[in-house]
Amino acid sequence: MHPALEALGDYPLARFQDLARAMAAEGTPLHDFSVGDPVEPTPRFIRTALIDAVPEVSQYPTAAGLPELRQEIATWAHRRTGVRVDPDRHVLPTSGSKEAIFHLPLAVLDPDGPRDGALYGTPGYAPYERGARFASGRADPEPLSAASGWRLHLEALERDRLDRAGLAWLNYPHNPTGAIADRDYLARQLATARERGVTLASDECYLDIHPVAGPRPPSVLEVAADASSAEDPDLSGLLVAFSLSKRSGMTGYRSGALVGDPELIRRNRLLRPNIGTASPEFVQRAAIAAWSDEEHVAERRATFDAKRAVLLDFAARAGLAVSGSEATFYLWLAAPGGDDAAYAEALLAHRIIASPGRAFGPGGQGWLRLALVPSVEGCQEAAAIWERAIADGSLPGH
Helix, strand or coil: CCHHHHHHCCCCCHHHHHHHHHHHCCCCCCEECCCCCCCCCCCHHHHHHHHHHCCCCCCCCCCCCCHHHHHHHHHHHHHHHCCCCCCCCCEEEECHHHHHHHHHHHHHCCCCCCCCEEEEEECCCHHHHHHHHHCCCEEEEEECCCCCCCCCCHHHCCHHHHHHEEEEEECCCCCCCCCCCCHHHHHHHHHHHHHHCCEEEEECCCCCCCCCCCCCCCCHHHHHHHCCCCCCCCCCCEEEEEECCCCCCCCCCCCEEEEECHHHHHHHHHHHHHHCCCCCHHHHHHHHHHHCCCHHHHHHHHHHHHHHHHHHHHHHHHCCCEECCCCCCEEEEECCCCCHHHHHHHHHCCCEECEEHHHHCHHHCCEEEEECCCCHHHHHHHHHHHHHHHHCCCCCCC
8 A cells, every 4th residue: 555545544434424424324414514515506508508519429638728718717717816827728628626635636746855944834725745755745734813813924934844845835815714815925035936846736726715795815926927917927837727627617627727836837738748637628618608707607606605694693793703715615613522533423413514624634623614515495404503502502512
C-alpha cells in the first residue's frame, strides 16, 4: 500500500455519504447537512446541452479541452472579475476543481528538491494535504482561528517554511467556515508568495456562492490585475481553480477550470494526459452553456440565502455561536460543549447529520459544519427538531 494511503486512511467525508444513504434507506425523514452536494435540479438548459452533445461515436477528449470551452471560461472570468485572460495561454478545463487541486502538486512540487512543501490552512479542504502527500511532498498545515477571520497569513509565517514551500493554498470563500477575504488581504498573500518564490494556488470554487445582498467576494485574479493591467494581467506564479459544481448545480458532471500563469498551465497540460481526467466532450458542451449564463446562478444564490436565513435565525434563538458563514453555502457553528464529534453523534439520534469540524483537519475541532443541502422546508423542519431537543435537554444548547 502507498504509505500516504495507509497513513491518511478513509477520505474524511466518505463515511458521512455512506451513513446518509444507510439512514435514508430506513424510510424515516432525514435532515442531511453533511456532504456539500446540493439537491436543487441542474438547470434544464444545461441538461439539454449535454444530451444534445452525446455523440453516436464516443472518442477520447483532449487534455486541453474544447477551444470553445476555454473561450467561454475566459469570457466568464472577464465578466466576473474584469480581468481579460487568453483562453489558449491562461485557461485549462478540468474535471471539477477537486481533481485539479489533488493533482496540482504533481506539477509543481519537487519531492527531492528544496521546495517540497505545500502550505494550507486548517480547517480546510482535505485534498490540499492529500494531494501533497500522494505527490511525495510535505504537507505543512497552519492552524486558522475565528480571531483571525479564518485567514491564512503567509506574511506571518516563519522564513524557513516559506523557503521550503513550493505551493501555498488559499480558499476564499472558505470551506468549511464560509469566511471571505478582502482585496487587501489577497494582495498581501500574492505579494508574499511572489517575493518568496512560492506558487500561489487559490481555490475559488465558491466565488459565485454568496449572499444576494453582498458583499461579492473578490478573486485573486483581480488583485493580480490591480498590480499590472486588467487587459494584460501579470499572472506569474498564480493559479486559480474554479468549478461549476455549486455555481451551476453540476456536482455530478465534474467540470471546472484552472486559470493563471501560462507556464503553470503548460505544466498541467503536460501532466494531465498521463492521468486521463479530461471531461467527456458532452460534459464540456454542457459546461459551455453553464459558464455563459448568470441568471441560473442568481436563482441558486437566492435559494441558498433563504436556507441560510432559516438556520441563522435558529442559531440566534438557540444561542449557538456562528463564525465565518459569510459566503459559500456552509454555516460554521461552535459545537456546544466543545466536542464536535460527540455533538454530531448526538444529532444522529434526531436524524440530523452535521459534519464535525475535525473532519476538515485539527483546526476544525470544536466546530460543526452545516451544508445548506436540504430544502428550505427541510431546514425549517430540522431547526424545529433541533430546537425542541435543546429545550427538552436531549441536546446541549451552548
